[in-house]
Amino acid sequence: MDFQNNAGPETASEEALFMPSDDVREHMVVVGNGMAGCRAVEELLARDRDRYRVTIFGAEPHVNYNRIMLSPVLAGEKSFDDIIINSRDWYSDNNIELIAGDPVTAIDRAGKTVTSQSGRTVGYDKLLIATGSDPFIIPVPGKDLPGVISFRDMKDVDAMLEAAGKGGDAVVIGGGLLGLEAAHGLTLRGMKVTVIHLMDTLMERQLDEAAGWLLKSALEGRGQTILTGANTESIYGDGKVEGVRLKDGREIPASLVVMAVGIRPSTALAREAGLEVDRGIRVDDHMVTSDPDILAVGECVEHDGNVYGLVAPLWEMCRSLADGLTDRHSGYKGSVTSTKLKVAGLDVFSAGDFSGGEGCEDIVLRDASRGIYKRVVVRNDRIVGAVLYGDTVDGGWYFDLLKREEDVSGIRDLLIFGQAYAALGASGGGALDPKAAVAALSDDAEICGCNGVAKGQVVACIEKGACSLDAVRATCKASASCGSCTGLVENLLSVVLGDEVQSGPKTLCKCTSFTHDDVRREIVAQNMRSIPEVMQLLHWSTPDGCSSCRPALNYYLLCALPGEYRDDQQSRFVNERMHANIQKDGTYSVVPRMWGGLTSPRELRAIADVVEKYNAPMVKVTGGQRLDIFGIRKEDLPAVWADLNAAGMVSGHAYGKSLRTVKTCVGSEWCRFGTQDSTGLGVRIERMTWGSWMPHKFKIAASGCPRNCAEATIKDFGVVCVDSGYELHVGGNGGIHVRATDLLCKVATEQEALDHCAAFIQLYREEARYLERTAPWIERVGVDYVKSRIVEDEAGREALRSRFLYSQSFSQDDPWAQRAAGADSELHQPLEPPMPFGAIAAE
């Protein structure tokens, strides 16, 4: 074991109780090393770090991982390491003893001990049961044949992957959430999959008939066979599974059968210990069982008659549990749940009660060509249920209205169109037509700031025959550089040409008919590993792409395969290839990193020396609180970097689609208004985030009070410190189009601010299109979506954060140091001048 007790000498009797002699704190033993058990411990530590000594028993030989992410592992989109929630460091940092791979088999309530499978007996003061649930195995003949497995843990995934490696046919019994995810993963792994579902509607607990039918059609379109209303009679095979026989006599051959018909609270241990158990282990509002020293949490419990199989209630339970254990009294009041599922790009959402019935009214929207179905169920002017298929952007909003029991009579007419429309209607402003706004601009209004193109020029070039975005870009250069005016140009095209605009879904570039999102999805789904492979598999129309798609593909691969993908320097824009900013005369500017805007005499001296030594004609203070040295020749860059490295400075990435700066104000250390240590926080954020490659440049700021001297509300991620904590803002931009941030949430601790920052960056890295800043990205997906991923979904946030930190473990190598040491020297040195010209040149 990695986590043996490291206490000093122990007496024999103490050893039997596994208690170190020098720790007299109450001993909390947790049975279950899964999402509920570990979260409960985290919540407890957050409230009172020192109160309990903690020992965790786990049945599986792993640290705590995110069970909901097993589907992406099966589908090949994630590895096991990607879905770890609590790394080994977490256990050791918090002095938690982990006993993994050794399940507890008995509880002695009188003696207050538990005994594990290996015979280890441990005493407890408080016992927490978090055994989760067991897959339900339908009692049909053949259920024990080799090749019949459930879908619950990493072991099952490994078994499925092994079976999939041999190809052939698979049957998934159960068309619920879990079964469909298993079927999707196995399909991607190359198996021919049949789903057998007892009911007539897939996911009937979450979806109504219409949405279930849409889902079924879409899955069939992806090559799965879906049999609804199909009753399994037996599983047959000689020594191993060979197929499934239905009650109606049909036989479906299969070398693998996945049983995913449901889960049951795992209560055997509690029941044998004599605790009150009904459907689950009965608990009160602080998760205490019928024995006051034994608590239970998660899928194994029954609270107020309800058993939960989703993750959100679990978090709420853990909070109430930790409150109870630390003498706070909040009390769990039960959970209203929603389901958001994504199978192969199909979005499905449901919440509340959509069975209809007396007094219920349905508001329904169907858009057949886009494959969208939305149904909101209203009773007494309150939303009581919602089912969304195809477009789930507003799921979080409906769910919020439902939970708050908001009166929706005022926005009822617009409710089904989603939050954006409802908000416009409520404000009385009416929908803004962006085309009308563009049409109203004067002819000399500037459209493209990069290339200085006015509206009149764009209109003239459209009228002369440029009837597509590309044609406009090629003729008058509008939107051909940074692309931020693309929307304006497109609107101008449709104002001038009406329906004659040549469009379609916007493709990544002219080399492909796929969009950014298509390409990205396929890279992950097909596990593509290099730019040539992407171009081959997605039928690129050019031999090696163009200057638009190559940097995008390089980034998408880098993001998808941290630590594995080999960066293609020739697919980088010049600044990222040279690690400096090219200027109009072909020289470069160099910006060393100054953590949080702090510097020192040593750094300033080194910069001054470089300026003199290389005759840099200008030094300028940048907007991001650092110094920019101008006029360095590409041949001199490695030597400049070596000098700056020697003073401890690293690349500031002022040239990259990456983290640029973390701007700070002085905060509580000096400022009489400061509420928190904004400077220190800024430095810590920068230490965590520097070096990461992103879809576009990314700026952060931390202000020490709401006076906001660091201008955090026009940054991609901004922190505004207040007395009670940290306001986190996202999606700001001080560039061409000034955009103030949206408030993401408020958190109480610096660590939470850091965690949210990491998770937000990773979401942006994984989902924004290349060269899309956070501002347009958030305008596109909606801040509610971002909140649903970062604020509302704690497990998801944690997973994002750990993926970011994992990726960072490969990217925080100073590129300057590598170049100064001689890497890629051909990028800096010209060819040797040929004789005799060389001799002349040397004189």
Next chain:
Amino acid sequence: MTDWIDIGTLADIPQRGARTLQIAGEKEIAVFRTGDDHVFALVNECPHKKGPLSQGIVHGHSVACPLHNWTIALRTGEAQGGDKGCTPTIAVRMEGDRILIAPPEQARAAA
């Protein structure tokens, strides 16, 4: 006949990349190697605002200027798409792995 000048080997230039070459008294030359191992030499200046073409992204038999993303055909030096302009080219010949270019006077005469 031209006296071709040996400037190095194919391996000296990164694939889909370029190296520069300074010959005394002449404008800097950019020597490109494409994905299919063709070699081209041009004056290292974009016809638009004199951006260093050697630092651009090489795709197919073209290079995108690093300053404003004009695309220049490597064989002719002509700007592509709706842009107008031309960068002088220098004749290149391969002899095995060795890269030979025409001497500067020839290049000037051709330009």
